[in-house]
Amino acid sequence: MCSVGDDVDEEKAKFMQKKITLNFTNALCIKCRTLKPQVILHNQYPYCKACFLSGTVHKFKALLGKNRVVQPNESVLIHHKAGHASTALLHFLRTGLDLNTPKKIRFKPIIAYIEDNYELNVEDRTHISRQVSDEAERLNFPIVFINLAQYVTNKSNLPSIVHEKVEDLRIDPDDNMKIRAAVKSNSTLTTQTEIVHYFERELLLKVAKHLGCQCIFTTDLGIDIASQLLKNVTLGRGENIVYDTGVVDSRDMDVSVLRPLRNFTIKELALYNYFNHLEPVSFYRKTKNPYSSMQNLVEKFLADLHVNYPATISTIVRTGDKLGVNNEPSEDRCMLCKVPIRKEIESLGSAEATNFSHWISTQTRSCDKSLKERTSQILATFDNNKYNKYCYSCNQIAPYLCQ
Amino acid sequence: MSVDTLPISIGFGGGAELLFGNKKNFAISLPVQEITKWQISDLLKWIQDNLLKERPELFIQDNSVRPGILVLINDVDWELMDTINYVIQPNDEIVFISTLHGG
Amino acid sequence: MSSCSTKCGKKAVLKRPKTGDVLCKECFFEAFETEIHFTITRAKLFKAGMTVAVAASGGKDSTVLAYILKILNERFNYDLRLVLLSIDEGITGYRDDSLDTVKRNRDDYDMPLTILSYKDLYGWTMDEIVAEIGRKNNCTFCGVFRRQALDRGAALLKVDCIATGHNADDIAETVLMNILRGDLARLNRCTSIITGHGDGIARVKPLKYTYEKEIVMYAYFKQLVYFSTECIFAPNAYRGHARVLLKDMEKIDPAVIMNIIHSGESLTVNEEVNMPTLTKCSRCNHVSSQTVCKACVLLEGLNRGLPKLGIGKSSKAKKMIAEHDKKKYECSSSAENKQCICKNDPVGNSIDRKNDVTW
Numbered sequence: 001m002c003s004v005g006d007d008v009d010e011e012k013a014k015f016m017q018k019k020i021t022l023n024f025t026n027a028l029c030i031k032c033r034t035l036k037p038q039v040i041l042h043n044q045y046p047y048c049k050a051c052f053l054s055g056t057v058h059k060f061k062a063l064l065g066k067n068r069v070v071q072p073n074e075s076v077l078i079h080h081k082a083g084h085a086s087t088a089l090l091h092f093l094r095t096g097l098d099l100n101t102p103k104k105i106r107f108k109p110i111i112a113y114i115e116d117n118y119e120l121n122v123e124d125r126t127h128i129s130r131q132v133s134d135e136a137e138r139l140n141f142p143i144v145f146i147n148l149a150q151y152v153t154n155k156s157n158l159p160s161i162v163h164e165k166v167e168d169l170r171i172d173p174d175d176n177m178k179i180r181a182a183v184k185s186n187s188t189l190t191t192q193t194e195i196v197h198y199f200e201r202e203l204l205l206k207v208a209k210h211l212g213c214q215c216i217f218t219t220d221l222g223i224d225i226a227s228q229l230l231k232n233v234t235l236g237r238g239e240n241i242v243y244d245t246g247v248v249d250s251r252d253m254d255v256s257v258l259r260p261l262r263n264f265t266i267k268e269l270a271l272y273n274y275f276n277h278l279e280p281v282s283f284y285r286k287t288k289n290p291y292s293s294m295q296n297l298v299e300k301f302l303a304d305l306h307v308n309y310p311a312t313i314s315t316i317v318r319t320g321d322k323l324g325v326n327n328e329p330s331e332d333r334c335m336l337c338k339v340p341i342r343k344e345i346e347s348l349g350s351a352e353a354t355n356f357s358h359w360i361s362t363q364t365r366s367c368d369k370s371l372k373e374r375t376s377q378i379l380a381t382f383d384n385n386k387y388n389k390y391c392y393s394c395n396q397i398a399p400y401l402c403q
Numbered sequence: 404m405s406v407d408t409l410p411i412s413i414g415f416g417g418g419a420e421l422l423f424g425n426k427k428n429f430a431i432s433l434p435v436q437e438i439t440k441w442q443i444s445d446l447l448k449w450i451q452d453n454l455l456k457e458r459p460e461l462f463i464q465d466n467s468v469r470p471g472i473l474v475l476i477n478d479v480d481w482e483l484m485d486t487i488n489y490v491i492q493p494n495d496e497i498v499f500i501s502t503l504h505g506g
Numbered sequence: 507m508s509s510c511s512t513k514c515g516k517k518a519v520l521k522r523p524k525t526g527d528v529l530c531k532e533c534f535f536e537a538f539e540t541e542i543h544f545t546i547t548r549a550k551l552f553k554a555g556m557t558v559a560v561a562a563s564g565g566k567d568s569t570v571l572a573y574i575l576k577i578l579n580e581r582f583n584y585d586l587r588l589v590l591l592s593i594d595e596g597i598t599g600y601r602d603d604s605l606d607t608v609k610r611n612r613d614d615y616d617m618p619l620t621i622l623s624y625k626d627l628y629g630w631t632m633d634e635i636v637a638e639i640g641r642k643n644n645c646t647f648c649g650v651f652r653r654q655a656l657d658r659g660a661a662l663l664k665v666d667c668i669a670t671g672h673n674a675d676d677i678a679e680t681v682l683m684n685i686l687r688g689d690l691a692r693l694n695r696c697t698s699i700i701t702g703h704g705d706g707i708a709r710v711k712p713l714k715y716t717y718e719k720e721i722v723m724y725a726y727f728k729q730l731v732y733f734s735t736e737c738i739f740a741p742n743a744y745r746g747h748a749r750v751l752l753k754d755m756e757k758i759d760p761a762v763i764m765n766i767i768h769s770g771e772s773l774t775v776n777e778e779v780n781m782p783t784l785t786k787c788s789r790c791n792h793v794s795s796q797t798v799c800k801a802c803v804l805l806e807g808l809n810r811g812l813p814k815l816g817i818g819k820s821s822k823a824k825k826m827i828a829e830h831d832k833k834k835y836e837c838s839s840s841a842e843n844k845q846c847i848c849k850n851d852p853v854g855n856s857i858d859r860k861n862d863v864t865w
Contacts, residue, residue, distance in 0.1 A: 024483045038479045046483060084417060084502060190759060233685060234755060234762050238769030266502040270417055270473055271480075274500055282418025282504035284458075294758055301751050305686075307470050315688040322690055326774045342772065348549040348699070350768035353715035354524055354761075356544050360537045361527035364513045372581060375540050392768060396761075 017311050019043060031055065039271055043310045049275060056272050060092045060260060061103075067247050069256045070215050072106035077213040079204060080113045080143070082132055085219035085261055087280040088269040094139045109217070111136050111143040112207050114200060118149055118175040119286045125171045131281040133166035144207065148196075149175035151203045152182045158206050187400035189293040194235065194397050198336055208255045216257045221269070223302065225262045226316035230298045236350075236393040238325075240339050245320045251338045262317065334391040336398065341391055351392050352384045408432035409441055412496045413450070418504025419472065424456050433491070443474070444487040446497070461503060471503040519727075523717050523760030531727055538724050542712055543578050549699050551710045554585040556666040561656055562590040562611060562619070564604030567671025569611055569732040570721050571713055575669065576615050589663060590615075593655045594623035595648060596631020607733040614731075622659045624651055628805055639813035646817060647804055654792055654801045660707045667708040675718040675752065677711075678763045681770040682748040690775045697770035706793045717763060 022044065029037045029048035037046030047055065070076055078093070080086045096105035113132045117125050129145060136143035147170060150161045163169050172178075182199070183192045208216050220228075225245045232241050243249045249257040261269070273280055290300035306312045329340035359382050365374050390398050413429045420427045438445055444466050451463055462469060467487050474481040475498040476489060491497070510518050511527040518528035522537075529537060546552060560575060562568045572590060579586050592608045594601055605621065612619035625631050628651060636644050660668050677697060684693040695701055699714050713721065725732060755762045786792065787799035794800065807815025815826055 027483070037483055040480045040482045043482070049478070083504075188759065230682075230685070233681065233766055233769040236765030236768040238772035241769075241773070266471075267473055270500050270502045271475075274416060274475070274498070275478075280417060282421065282501070284418075284421060284504060291754065291758065294755060294762070297751070297754055297758060301747075301754075303470075305747060312686065316685060319685055319688040319690065319693075322776050323773050324776045326772050348545065349771050350715065350764045352548075353541070353545065354764045357522065357537070357541055357715075358525040358527060360540055361511050361522060361525055361529060361533075362513075365533070365536070371536070374536070375543065375582075378540065379544065393765070 017309065019308055019310050041265070041268060042314075053272065053275060056264075056268055057092065057095070059263060061096070063247070063260050063263065067258060069248055069258050070107045073108065074215065075108045075110055075211060075213040077204070077208040077211060077216045078109050078111045078141075079216060079218050080111050080132055080136075081219050082113075082128055082281040082283070083219075084266055084269045084273055084280045085221055085264075087135065087278050088264075088272050089217065089219055089261060090135065090139045090141060091273070091276060091278055094141070107215075109141060110211055110213065111141050112204065112211075113143060113145050114148050114203060114207075115145060115169060115171060116148040116196075116200065117283075118179055120283070122171050122173050124283060128281060128283050129166050129169055129171070135281055144211070145169040146203065146207060147171065147175065148200060148203060149178040152196075152199055153178050155202075158210055162207060162210060182402055184400040184402055187397075190235075190295065191397045191400050193293055193295050195401060205252055205255050214255060216255060218257060218259050219261055220259045221261050221264050221266055222313045222317050223266065223306070225259070225320065226313045227299055227302050229316055229320045230302060231295055234294055234298060236396070237337075237391075239342060239391060240337060240393075241320055241323055242325060243339060245317075251333075265313070332388065334394050335389050336394040336401075337391060339391055341388070355384050356382055407435060409435055409491060410493055411446075411491060412494075413454075414496065414498040415501075416498060417473075417500040417502060419462065419499050419501035421504060422456060422458055422462055423454055429454065441491040442487060443476075443481065443489050443491065443497070446491060447487070461501075462499075468499065469503070471501065473500040473502065474498070475500070520720075520723055523719055523756070524764060525761075534720075535724070535727070538716070538720060539574060539577060539581075542574055542716065543582060545699075545715055546578065546584075546712055547582075551669075551700065551712060552584055552586055552667070557587040557589065557664070559589050559591040559656075559660050559663060559665040559668045560617070561668055561670045562592045562608045563671075564592070564607030564611070564733040565671070566721055566725050566730075566732045566734060567673055567713060567718075569607070569730050570725050571669060571671040572611055572615055572617065573728070573730055575712065576617070588617050589665065590617045590619040591656065591659045591663065591665075591668070592619065592621045593652055593659070594621055594625075595652065596624050596633055598633055604733040607731060610731055620659060620663055622655055622662075624655065627651070627655055627658060628801070630805075630808055635808065638808060643813075643817045650800045650804060654799075657706055657792065665707065667710055669710050669712055671713055672711045673713045673716050673718050673721055674763050674767060677714060677770070678766040679745065679748050679752050681766050682752060683745055686748060693770070693773070694775045697767055715764070715767070717760075 020043070024037065024040065024046055027037055027046045029035050029051050030045055031047060031051040035048035035050070038049045039047045039052045041047065041052075064070075078086075078089065080090075090111070093105060093109050096103075097109075099105070113129065115125065115129055117128060120128075133143065133145075143164070145163045145166055145168070146161055149172070150170065151158070154161075179196060180192070183195050187195075204216060208214075229241055229245045232238065232244055237244070243251050245262075247259055247262065249259075270280075288296045288299070290296045302312065325342070327345050328343045330343045332341045333339065334341055360378055363378055363381075369377070389395075410430070410432050413431055415423055415427055423429075433441055433446070433449065435441075447463055447466070447468065451459055455462060460469065462472060464470070468474060474486070476484055477496050478498075481489065508518055508528055510516050510530040510533050512529065512533045514530065514533055516530035516532070519531050520534060521528045522534075552558065558575070560568060560572045562572060572588070575586070575588055578584065579588060590608060590612055592605065594605060608619060608621070611617070623631070630638075632644065632648055635647050639647070656668055680696045681693065684690075684696060700708055700710050702709050724730075752763070752766075784793055784795055785797065787794040787802055788797050789802045790799060792799050792801070796803075798806075803815060807813060812826055
């Protein structure tokens with residue numbers, strides 16, 4: 001049966017808005033309505049330079065104000081990822097710290113740069129790290145450097161691999177091999193990417209604790225949130241969406257993760273940097289083959305879709321904000337992603353159906369029994385294995401960890 | 404007295420300069436014999452032929468810039484000014500900011 | 507290829523996308539059928555003695571569904587009475603052939619068949635509707651009308667539930683689409699294997715965990731006849747983007763379909779979000795979230811020559827009707843001293859409006 005017409009809901013016909021070309025010849029800034037606009041956001045909203053800049057700073061402060069996860073005089077770890085977002089974030093913080101008003105920022109940011117560009121050559125990686133160091137210095141922030149590959153090789157001695165000077169950061173040509181060695185060689189790129197992602201999160205949390213920080217700021221933009229949400233859906237991580245994409249991630253008892261840039265687009269921050277005469281740390285990223293992993297495919301899909309349907313990313317982010325999880329959490333947490341493992345639900349679910357398929361596909365049938373008897377036996381002996389160490393999705397990748 | 408060139412300045416930022424030998428600013432005089440009215444689309448072809456050092460696909464796509472490259476004309480977003488059809492005026496400053504480079 | 511995962515010794519003929527196991531033909535048949543039986547019993551889709559209408563379109567999903575339900579009903583004594591229910595949208599070329607297939611299903615499976623047409627129910631065929639409104643919103647009409655037609659047909663036949671052929675791929679695609687478009691109401695419902703009980707006749711999806719690829723293979727090996735063509739009016743819908751993404755992802759890892767369904771099942775919408783409440787249409791008594799259901803609004807639009815009525819927000823529909831009435835009943839003479847009969851009744855209050863819709 002044709003299902004195209006199913007897309008229409010009784011109340012309103014929801015269609016994604018295609019990109020529209022508007023005429024701005026006589027437009028004025030929609031905020032002050034006095035000056036001619038210099039910037040246009042989301043293909044629809046024109047702003048003059050002053051209103052754009054003040055609006056951007058205000059948006060940042062509003063999110064911080066609304067989510068009071070940081071107390072005055074607390075230390076906050078800033079996860080630097082080299083690029084427009086990181087530069088803008090540092091500038092927002094510096095401006096906020098230098099204020100002489102009651103609204104001044106009172107927490108203490110420390111930057112952490114996790115060197116994870118093991119796909120590039122040593123020279124480029126060193127150059128990028130130095131640029132990050134220079135940026136931290138220019139904006140007057142303390143910074144530490146850690147090589148992810150070193151952490152993955154030896155997780156037990158963290159203080160020895162956290163460096164305050166970029167010169168002490170060891171970058172080796174075989175870091176790529178070290179990362180690969182942490183995951184079994186028969187795993188797919190999708191699985192490897194997942195596992196490395198969790199190592200990085202684990203490292204970030206440990207560094208935060210080592211430096212006495214109770215909070216981490218990430219540089220995730222709207223597109224990163226939307227991308228993470230879709231990736232979670234495709235990997236069976238519906239339960240993680242609330243943590244991986246929300247404003248605050250409080251999975252860890254001691255350290256919260258805040259995503260202050262989640263309502264920004266890269267265009268906004270690139271223009272913010274430009275008008276403030278800031279140059280971000282930039283480098284060539286290796287082109288990713290979109291068909292080599294689930295994550296790459298989702299990223300490409302989203303980037304392409306957004307070009308023709310500019311409301312895509314904000315729609316997905318807003319959808320994510322309204323989603324919660326379906327059933328009661330138990331006390332246990334997944335060993336890998338630390339999400340509370342859901343209690344067993346009574347009704348049939350996808351996991352059980354898959355388990356049953358696998359069960360029935362591997363049962364040797366005795367041909368002297370009738371079909372009905374065989375079926376009864378298969379149903380009777382089926383045991384839906386419950387996960388107690390890992391959540392549904394981590395359970396699929398756990399076998400590929402080299403412990 | 405007739406004007407036989409169109410003087411403009413071009414700037415690259417956000418990592419776009421990596422495609423142009425790491426140079427951030429160019430003072431250019433565009434020839435007006437064959438093209439009397441230079442539009443941005445013409446300028447892009449000219450940049451590809453004369454300035455671009457490598458990886459054209461990171462800068463140009465079809466007859467426009469690749470999605471992810473922001474363009475400012477005299478500090479104004481080109482989307483407010485008809486993008487590739489904008490007719491370039493003498494002494495315009497056209498800046499290309501990449502959002503594709505970096506983490 | 508290798509030998510069957512069940513170690514029965516026979517050569518494998520397909521690799522199961524869900525789990526990667528490889529099966530020979532016979533073991534595949536058994537696994538395929540038993541899994542659907544497992545879904546039906548584990549999710550308690552049917553009760554003994556029920557009459558079940560299989561929504562039959564002549565396509566692969568409904569043909570296989572009808573075939574399987576018949577087999578399982580007999581093999582495991584579900585004690586169900588199975589009937590086929592088909593909807594004729596009145597699309598020349600598309601429907602004629604698929605209805606022939608449905609008639610063949612009736613004969614092959616020995617199930618009674620009822621065909622309801624849009625013409626009988628609403629007075630319009632899709633061909634006529636498209637001629638009237640063009641091809642921009644025709645799928646909206648068809649979808650709304652079909653949904654209601656199935657319900658009306660089921661009520662007419664006094665069945666206890668409707669079984670549809672939605673498969674795992676359909677559901678995964680719908681989950682993706684609803685996330686992309688932010689359709690929270692649909693997202694909440696689309697992974698439910700039983701929908702609509704409480705507001706009418708329940709609909710069940712016995713093929714919810716069955717992959718489309720396996721449905722095609724099953725039909726092929728069993729030589730089941732079905733009809734498969736795209737509706738000639740179907741446009742390049744937004745759903746196409748989700749479909750392409752799903753197909754690309756399936757190539758990387760076929761388990762993605764079960765993963766997406768799992769994600770959909772574990773998500774719910776936070777209570778603070780406004781969800782529509784249900785009532786009954788004041789004209790046709792069908793379940794609706796508005797006082798006049800969507801089908802009635804669309805029909806009203808067709809009959810009055812207002813093709814946009816019902817497309818978009820329902821509040822606009824009221825406004826359109828009011829404007830239309832104004833034009834229809836108000837005096838159109840602009841003369842100062844009217845000499846027409848309207849001079850005593852300029853807004854036409856005395857004109858009989860008993861055939862107009864009330865809002």
